[in-house]
Amino acid sequence: MSTIQRLTGPITATTPKPLLRRPTLVRKREDDDEAPPSSPRKKAKVTFDSDVEVRVVGDWEKAPHLIQEEVRRAFAKRALGDDSGYDKLKDVYSQKNGNEEEFSPVTIKNYTISLLANVSVLNKSNSDLVHAVLSSDWLGRTEDYVALFVRLLANVSSAQGVFLGDVVQMLVNNLTAAPPSNGRIRDLPVVTRLMIYARVHRTLQYLLQLIPSAGRILSSTMTTAFPHPTDSRRSHVVYVQNLLKLVGYSPELRGEVLALITERLVKIDVQVQVDLEDLAEDVGEGLVDQIPPARPDLMDDMEDSDMSDEEDDFDEDEEDEEAQRAKEITKNVEKMDAILDILFSHYEQSFGHPSVEEQVGSLNILLSQFVTTILPTHRSRHTQFLLFHFAQQSSEYIDTFVGTCVQITFDKGQPAIVRQASAAYLASFVARGMHVPSNIVRDVFGYIGGELARLRRNHEPSCRGPDMRRYSSFYVLVQALLYIFCFRWRDLESAPDDDFEDDDLNTPYGQQHQWKSGVKEALSQNVFSKLNPLKVCSTAIVTEFARIANHLSIVYVYHLLETNKRVRVLQSAGTGYGQPNRETALSARRDESYQHLDAYFPFDPYHLPKSKRWIEGDYREWSGIPGLDDEQASETDSDDEEGLKSEAEEGTETDETGGSF
Template identity: 25%
Template sequence: MGVPDMDEPSFTDSELDNHVKNALRAAIQGDNGFYNQLVAVIHHKERLVAEEVALLVTCLKAVTGAVSCINIVHHGTLLAAIFGMSLWNYGTDVMDALVELLVSLASSNGEYVDLCLEMLVVNFMPPSAPPAASYFVELLKQPRGLAKKTQVLDRVHSTLKDIANVVPLSPLRLEKIVRDRMPNIYTKEAFIVMYVENMLRLEGGAMGELVGSTILVSLVDRLIELDVEIAWDEILQDDFHKGMFDMELEDFEGHADHIEPDSNELTREALIQRFFCGNLVAEKLDSLMVLTFEHIKSCSESGRLVQVFEILLQSFQKTILTAYKAKFTQFVMFYACSLDPENCGKMFANVLVNIFVSGLNPEWRMSAVAYLASYLARAKFVPISFVAAMLDSVVNWCFLYCKNVDGDINPKSHKVFYAGCQATMYVLCFRMRQMIAVPRLKSQLLLMRIEDILGHPLKPLQVCLPSIVEEFLRLVKVNRVFSLPQSFPDYGLLESEHSRAFGGMERFDMFFPFDPCLLRKCDRYIRPNYVYWSMVRSTYDEDDGEGTSDEDVAEAYGGENGMSIPDDGSGRSYDEDNSDADEFDYSLDKMSITPRDSRFESRIHRFVQMPSKIRPSTSPESL
């Protein structure tokens, strides 16, 4: 057989097809002349002129017709050249010829399926090795770059579907490849975002039923990895003079260069700059969570949110619930619940209360009740009747615990009990006024035996965080809900050795996970359905200890079935569509907690010495 000159082709397509088949057979016998030329054409990486593009397309089509002659052992260099190609480096003619070849390879021999799938998954992103990475990062900012992205990714996904049609088991093999090839947290933001976009496109596509659960779990795992990398300890400092509900933005004092030394408050702009300037991990997490929110929204619109939420809930229990320093990932659950409070919202709360009541791992039970309390306190969309039902389950468990346990105060031995008590008081700090505005729920609250629990020899008021106890007792006194003994208020005002043992610095049991979210882009998804402390404060800030009628509170809160938050005086509508920056600034405004009461002020300053090395999402506004 003569060897045609690949540089100056003068043969027809059919002749080239025959030459390729013969070359593949000859290579097995050791005759590599034309085979090496074929590999060189496909392996060529330099910029191609028109004639070279035409030759490459012709060769790819010829190899497609000769896949039955390819041997994975003898033709390794050819296969390496094919699987080393990137769709991002070629025009549409080469792309089409290449993906056609991949489908033929996958259908011809099971040995090639994983190689074809992996090559397509690699093309979820442009080449990420320098200097190509920088080139594509800039290209994707331009219209022609976005057009290229569409051309490549449309072909990637259509080819994955074509391979699934000819190899029905390929989606099961694809899910492992997608998980294994997922970029690490140090990958450039543009690339990791693009990869996740493609993951979610798979989950929402034809193969979603087969690969969707793995994709969602892998995504949550990556979010958590980013989340725990954010080092709040570098931003915050100890402050031994503020209680949980007194944590204001001045707790960030001294962390921005342009703040005056005598300033008691860190401006919103300084906090944003401090947190986001150069914090690439936070920015990546923010972008990925927005992608996740948008995907959840699309699932809701297509009627499959409950199905997706069940997967997220399983992942939550395995990953987020057990993550010690999760700060933001949990808002994926919050947002999903806000889109379907009746199904997803109630499912989430029921799972949490069941873990607390029936779980075996004490730390997970404490985390679950903290999540439950934070969710019930912060979710504007949760009906107050459901809040009361969930709270009743927690209080009932605490009451039965008191009946079955003898002995005195012991934070270590009874930490799950104290976590339940602390969660109960925390929820009531946010929701008490709303509950007592509804006669039926007020009666239910009075029947919860909270007085018996707080008066038990285990003395939860001396163990739970003083700032929560202080605010709870203040509201009890203002609203005259319980007939607490006169000695009760003294229990919470002193940070005893017991409260330090249970709370203390960096303790898991200080964790209330749905504290205000400080991610810029995420804020607009959370804010419309989120209860800030200043919103609650506005309903009793002017009471001056005299209380408010049930009718007044009912009108302020919108009755039993929802939470209609009154205007805070800023003139801003909470459903108003504003820019991301404005919305984020507004969120920071709402981090201000707990009103000051002159009758308690002196005692607070004398007694409360609470350690507060607190992260914004694990602040004493949290458990």
């Protein structure tokens, strides 16, 4: 009872504290959201934009930091013997274009960034990964990726020198007409061939500046990547153009690059001459003249990857063997013509440079190529015209080239074949060079005459008759002397008039001519020597000399020619031994006697359709002597002389203006 009384006061209820609400991502609806739908019975219509590309994100499309960790772990596990992650890493760069599982450009870029952070582990043991990276189509990607990849190449080449050769080889291969990178990657803009070449050149320039030793590797790599002589004209043009562009930012390689191009050009040149010899005479003689006009520069159309190699297809089964070979020769001639035109243009920039040092440097390069490559090579026919043209740019350069030939010709330390070839170049340059001055002609004539006098003193006491093997040096020099006289006899007169033109030569030639001291003596003493050079020298040259010398009343040799018909060359004259077996294909004849020297003079008429423009104005065509041909045509009782003339016309290539030379 007492207890109940204590609780009689009012009882107050305590309100419990509410619980905290969980955070939610559900947005509180606005008032407008609470409005009832217009039609509760219809579902909302959903539309899709067909222009939006929907791509499923693959497992490899990861955040950059995850890719970095993946790459790090791949190398770590490989060190422990687990190559699973490493092999997946190689797959990133081994994907071929068109594969459905091809990685996105962003993913590949992130992997490349991760590799750049792990360059230190890209050593020789991981070479297969490095090669996969180098083989990837990085040149066809965006500019920012190319810049990233170049950084990777530079770091790998610097940190791991063992891969420098592979890097340079990959870059040079992309300078060919068919680079490994085609510039076509899915979802990326097409990169043209010209853009690919420009990117390669920028990369090479950067590496050469960063790693000087790369230049040495580049020299050997350029040689191995050079197109084979049987490759297309386009392949040669593209590669040569790219090599010359390389010279622009790496001038220290200029000599090696130009020597390489010249060496390969000479091989094509010689092959053309050999092939022409094997054709029928009438086909070979007209083949060069039948070449169509030169095509436009192929570098302008380089971005067209579908471009053919410009060779016309033909059904070999429907053509005889000779016609097929003629077409192959024509392709090689076009190839040679295109390369020569490129080289003429390249050297023209140097010789047109205001710096004398630049010009002299280019002349020295040409002379070096002449001595090491052109001079020792048999049957070179067109390559030497580079030196022929540019040596005539000044009197000093003419003197330099002539001096080089004179030194080699009279150097007893040189092989006989080289000395005799040099004599042919010397005589041909002096005779054919339009800008070779009269004083050079007289000096060379005197040098040769002096050497012949020495040889006569040595050989005549024991001479028993013409012997090609034993006296080959003497015969070669006599032939050079006769050749120079036939072309430049006006410069050997005692008082030539500088204003005297060929068209004014209407005076009777039977009158006495005055010659420089020693000219007449040199001709008569050598022609009538016991060594009997007219029996051994080329019939074509001997015949033309006989006509001119008789007309100018300097020496009469027809009686000697008649006597020589009954003279036999000694048996010791082995076929081709001790004489330069160097003739132009168009002048060589199967029935030419082994007892005569070859009528080879290296600056015979130049007929390549595109590059011949460079020597216009430099070349002295054979024009004959006014009145001489008319005089001979009026003779009706000279059957023997007519036979000699016919033989002369068959013995050497004719100029466009006529005559026996």
